[in-house]
Amino acid sequence: MPELPEVETIVRSLRPYLVGQKIKFVRLIHRPLLRNSQPSELRKFRGGRVWCLRRRGKMILLDIEKGLSLLFHLKMTGCLLMSSQKSVPYKHTRLMISFEDGKELRFVDPRKFGFVRSLKTEGEEDVAELRKLGPEPLNLEFETFARMIRQRRGRLKSLLVNQSFLAGIGNIYADEICFEAKLHPTLDVSQLRPGQVRRLWEAIRFILKRAIVARGTSLRNYRDGVGQAGGFQHFLRVYGREGEACFRCRAKIVRLRLAGRSTHFCPRCQRQTA
DNA sequence: GTCGATGTTATCAA
């Protein structure tokens, strides 16, 4: 579910509620959520004051003043929701963090793919999930991007969703970025001309920024930190539009399966050999 | 009831 724009929206919507709040306790409801880390780690967060909430790729970091952090990955269906301690938790609630003001942050994840782990704030580089992430696509100079892509080969879309290349792009936005750049998703990136690399870099920024402004894409489960749906589903130009007319040229949008993922593109605007 | 699909990604084999 949540890619960079959704995770960014979640973080922004939660920040006003969380920063400065003091944690009363952390309740783990679904042990496997922690994967290999120990439930006892969570006790250290008791009494901690939230210093900062931030995003890295599709992950969320909650730092407390003691120098500890919680790392959340929402995977397909995870949600982080601000609630009242008095409200009845949703069915698939896996973890709850209660605060002194009576509020509670709840991790809800029907499919159980998501995870939470604790770490030392300064030890981010020791955490494999964070260490292997590529740069943030919105903080990336064109020259750096061009250099990175020159060292790669393989299909354009596969590279876009590769988190060690760029952090945060997933299936929906990869399709939208390829359409915006007028590039076929299966193009070999080593064959891209300089002008195409430029267009790609611009499309990445354009799509991600617009999606953040629209507060993410809500197709099914996705909600921000206060339960509000996003609006970018109204701006999707290829994703989920198989058989419908391309907004640019009226050709029918095609769907194919790339590495197990649905991939949508316009066969006329996005030529194999641009 | 069954089947196939879903926004993620680790892992394995080729």
Added chain:
DNA sequence: TTTGATAACATCGA
């Protein structure tokens, strides 16, 4: 290095 298949799991819609 890259790719495709598979698995983790629950839900929804045809």
